[in-house]
Amino acid sequence: MIAYTLRRLMLIPLTLFGIMLVNFMVVQFAPGGPVELMIAKVQGVNVEAAARVSGSSGGESAAPRTARGQSGQGNQGAYRGAQGLDPAFIKEIEKQFGFDKPAHERFFLMLGQYVRFDFGKSFYRDVSVMGLVIEKMPVSVSLGLWSTLIIYLVSIPLGIAKARRDGSRFDIATSWAVIIGYAVPGFLFAILLVVLFAGGKYLAWFPLRGLSTPGMEGQPLLARAIDYAWHLALPVTALVVGGFASLTMLTKNSFLEEINKQYVVTARAKGLTEHRVLYGHVFRNAMLLIVAGFPRALVGILFTGSVLVEIIFSLDGIGLLGFEAVSNRDYPVMFGTLYAFSLLGLVLNLVSDLTYHWVDPRIDFGKREG
Numbered sequence: 001m002i003a004y005t006l007r008r009l010m011l012i013p014l015t016l017f018g019i020m021l022v023n024f025m026v027v028q029f030a031p032g033g034p035v036e037l038m039i040a041k042v043q044g045v046n047v048e049a050a051a052r053v054s055g056s057s058g059g060e061s062a063a064p065r066t067a068r069g070q071s072g073q074g075n076q077g078a079y080r081g082a083q084g085l086d087p088a089f090i091k092e093i094e095k096q097f098g099f100d101k102p103a104h105e106r107f108f109l110m111l112g113q114y115v116r117f118d119f120g121k122s123f124y125r126d127v128s129v130m131g132l133v134i135e136k137m138p139v140s141v142s143l144g145l146w147s148t149l150i151i152y153l154v155s156i157p158l159g160i161a162k163a164r165r166d167g168s169r170f171d172i173a174t175s176w177a178v179i180i181g182y183a184v185p186g187f188l189f190a191i192l193l194v195v196l197f198a199g200g201k202y203l204a205w206f207p208l209r210g211l212s213t214p215g216m217e218g219q220p221l222l223a224r225a226i227d228y229a230w231h232l233a234l235p236v237t238a239l240v241v242g243g244f245a246s247l248t249m250l251t252k253n254s255f256l257e258e259i260n261k262q263y264v265v266t267a268r269a270k271g272l273t274e275h276r277v278l279y280g281h282v283f284r285n286a287m288l289l290i291v292a293g294f295p296r297a298l299v300g301i302l303f304t305g306s307v308l309v310e311i312i313f314s315l316d317g318i319g320l321l322g323f324e325a326v327s328n329r330d331y332p333v334m335f336g337t338l339y340a341f342s343l344l345g346l347v348l349n350l351v352s353d354l355t356y357h358w359v360d361p362r363i364d365f366g367k368r369e370g
Contacts, residue, residue, distance in 0.1 A: 001357055008350045012343070017111070023335065024107050034147040058142050080233070110335065124328055129336035132321060139211060139317030143306050146232060147239040148297055155244050156290070159251025166256060174248075182245035187308035190238035194312060198234060206234050235313045239306055247290070254286040259366030294355070 063111045113120065119129035127135075158178075162171045195201050207213070211231045218222050247341070258264065259282055267277045306320035318337070325333035 005350070005354065008353075012346045014352075015346060018338065020111065020114075020339060021107070021337070022109075023338060027331070028340075029105065047108060051213075082119050084205070091262045104209070114336070114339045117340075119340070122325075122333050123330045123336050129332050131334060133318065133337060133340065134322045136316060136318050139310070139315050142211065142232060142321060143239060143309070143315070143317065146236050146339075147243065150188070150236065150240050151243040151247060152297075154240075155247035156251050159248045160278075160283075162248065162252040162253055163255035163259065178245040181241045181305055184242060185237050186242055187312060190312045193234045193238055198313075207231050211315065235306070235309050235315060238309050238312075246346055251286070251290060254281075254290065258282045258286045261345065311339050 001083075053284050080311040117130075121128050122132060126131065158174060162174055165171050193206065197203050198206045208232065211228060212224070213231075216227050219227075259278075264282060266275060267281055268274075272280070306317070307323055309315070310317045311323060321333065322337060324330070325337075
């Protein structure tokens with residue numbers, strides 16, 4: 001496993017380089033950019049229309065769309081939609097966003113900064129990218145943490161109950177329930193919850209914005225905790241409804257595999273009660289792989305896929321930040337967060353593999369590769 005770990009560690013920089021390069025190249029061909037956005041605002045023109053004019057211009061390409069070491073378009077040709085504006089003004093805007101350098105130079109400058117964890121500043125906010133991430137992180141961590149915790153607290157007991165009643169009506173009914181929940185998109189269920197319970201059309205039992213009610217800062221801890229749970233109820237419900245299926249079936253299959261082993265037959269032959277056999281022997285062995293999956297679950301906490309849920313419930317988290325960054329062509333935020341979370345995801349995936357080997361030495365990824 002040492003050789004496997006070293007290979008994985010050496011692959012992390014190459015994987016990061018590939019991720020950043022592919023996304024950088026994709027942005028080169030994406031219409032619209034911060035320069036075009038700024039020029040369109042000056043001219044009072046819709047930026048998407050300006051980008052279409054730029055993209056359809058004869059042999060000329062759009063104006064540069066990257067930032068100082070961040071990412072973006074190549075500095076090729078002039079922006080056709082900017083005709084009539086002072087060329088010096090256009091050059092000043094390009095220099096302001098750092099577009100006065102060739103694309104390859106900006107790319108490697110970006111990587112050099114990111115190696116030092118210098119992600120620069122947002123184009124449109126006077127704050128660093130890391131500061132923005134730290135500011136928005138509590139919302140996304142709250143969603144991911146509580147949804148993951150609820151999924152574990154429900155799926156593990158449910159999986160055990162299904163294993164004990166394998167093939168029964170309870171097993172079949174709960175299987176249908178988790179599969180239907182898995183098939184319903186989280187954002188669609190979120191819209192349904194808004195319509196039913198957040199003042200959309202019927203009831204107004206739950207709030208639709210933020211994680212706390214304005215003015216709750218000076219209230220007692222219990223009141224603030226209740227208010228926090230009240231605001232999280234619908235978003236977390238929307239996230240967890242489709243998350244039970246995989247963990248429930250993993251728990252059930254793990255218990256079924258252990259229940260059919262010889263040591264369980266021996267324990268029953270010794271006169272141990274079914275409860276003692278299940279929770280004194282089977283539970284400990286069946287839960288090894290599930291416990292080993294906690295590092296991978298941590299990836300899910302940070303990457304909950306809750307962009308649409310955050311937008312629907314007006315929660316100012318990482319998902320909404322990313323959506324706004326794409327909409328506004330805020331490349332420092334886009335690429336800084338991409339680099340940081342890609343690196344974190346790669347490291348946590350390695351930790352997950354090592355945890356699997358630690359709880360069960362029979363799992364050797366190094367031998368599988370060989």
